[in-house]
Amino acid sequence: MKKTRIPLAPYLFLFPNILVFSVFIILPAGYNFYLSLFDTSPFRPAEFIGLGNFFYLLQKDDLFRRALSNLVIFVVGDVGGMLVGSVLIGILLNQKVKLRGFFRSAFFYPVLLSPVVVALVWQWILNNQFGALNALLNTLGSKGIPWLLIPQWSRFWSIFVHLWATLGFYSLIVLAGLQSIPAELYEAAFVDGADRKRQFFYITFPLLLPTLMTVLVLSTIRGFEIFDHVYILTGGGPGTATLMMVQYIYRAAFQMDQFGLAASASFLLFLIIFLLTVLQYLLGKRREAI
């Protein structure tokens, strides 16, 4: 029987990337977990406390729990909005209209902007005293609203601004998915008398599901990693209404000098994202099997 030889070339090609990935991702992640097992302070040697930091975060630290609940609310709103919005915009951009190229560029343009720029612009628009939105409301005879000083509005705008900045990217993914659906299916459905609504639910949506799974996984991961847009827009406020996990980690490490605690929070966030990604992958595989 002929022995199958394992080719060396693919591994040699992969080696540089694996090396970089190990040095910049795997090793720091490993060190992060190691650090999370210690109680650290700039003024005394680090003390090994095992899982003490994790128990503290989950049982005693109200700010951690607050950041986690804020994050879940953010992700649910952001991902939900992303799925619905990207499908709607994808369908619109797939229509044969004049200036279709311009509209596709216009929807994608915010994706190219720096998150800091996006957040600063929206902060200006939503400013209580001088914001463009309140100026418009005043012109219409209505009193301005302190948008970023009311917790519920602050949460809404955090999600909205992130959606505004990133929807274009996911819409393009959905658009590509829509364009891969064979036109003959729609022609056949039209001949059989199916209206647009039935065409959407019986052709578009089922065939778009794999693409939507991609949007779901990517937007969920990015949602859990949220920091820049919200930090610049609201600073996590008012109070802790929009305090997110990455900001909590940043505060614990660089404002409170508690690196061990920050490392444990960071590890927990990694675990949440990892488990969600695996779950989504398994659900996707199961759906394919069906």
Added chain:
Amino acid sequence: MKRLLGISISLLFVVAIATVFAAGKQEAKSAPAPQPTTVRFVWFTDGPDKPAIEGLVARFNQANPDIKVEFSIVPFAELNQLLTTQAAAGQAPDMARVTEPYRFFQYTLDIRSHLKNTNFPKEFMDEPMKLVTGANGEIYGIPHDLTMNGPFVNVSLFKKAGIPLPASEKVTWEEWMQLAKQVKEKTGVPFAATADRSGHRLDGFLQSYGGGFFTEDGKGLRISSPETRKGLEDFVRYHKEGIMPLDIWAGGTGYVGANQQFVNGLLVFYISGNWQVAQFNETIKDKFEWKAVPNAFIKQWGGMPGGKFLIAFKGKAPVQVVRLMEFLGSAESMTEYASKAMFLPTRKDLLAKGVQYPVRNEDMNTFIKGLANLPKSAFVDNYHLRFGPVANEVRDRITQAITGELTVDKAIELAEAKARELLK
């Protein structure tokens, strides 16, 4: 054949990468003749200090051709994070201007053995020097400039409202708040009074009540003492009553300044500090009349000292770094720096004889006088090694009380519990 081609291409990649590294090494080997020793100096600026320090650095470079100071400015909000990351990676600058030197003690250089003038450390104020002194007497730097917290008032708004400024110097916060509220109502400006969103400013506010964060021996806490509690309750109440706007203190975590509101003539009473004087002089000009006033007096004078420090990091040029530090800390350099940047000096000789400021001399001397009136507890708090994180915690918990997430009592309880952990 295919296998041979694949292996050849892979080897080509490896050789290419190796060549790049070798070329870099070759460039290093054939480097030009010895250059001046480079000293990397990282700075953050409050504004008016920038031309002052740049001038001094340029003069040092000219007078010391064997040293080249590479001067760079980083944003204050990112300073600690940047220096911590760089130092941990062995890439710390040679010298940096910082507010919390104790954060970097594991990376800093003991300058004593490199000093030309061994008396140099004793020429500076004792209390600030403690903050750059290690547990075993190591000296890691010098206090470079002092600051003093204190309020500013928009005098033009008071005149427009027809309300006179208090005649007495000893005025309580309550009196100031009620006056500011009246001026706001009569003039229609949006903001009556506020303080920068800072635990340091908050502590200065509390000092008037006889409150603060740490006990005088520095080993205990007094966040829940009756005096501190009263001060914090009042601070939250002023926000709830609309005297102090939510815009500054409800902005989540981090420092938020209110200088833009004051500069634009929208704020009647602003608790900040002397570092604003030069900036206000430049930006406000003749738009409206303003002045610095003494801190409130309830049980004692309020206010907090502060300051910036120059610290030396362990590196390749310890001798040159200390030469730069001795130059910047000399009486001549410090006089020039303090008067140009409108800061308070830290040298004992200069504090004793005073500094003549080119502009706003009266305002600067209000702060210098306030410094002399400060209770010892203010120094104990500010120069406590854990002041930074404890102040951040109190600040953030009080913000939660202001927004209604917590009661004041709960905020104090949680702040003190965290502070106790940090003191371990």
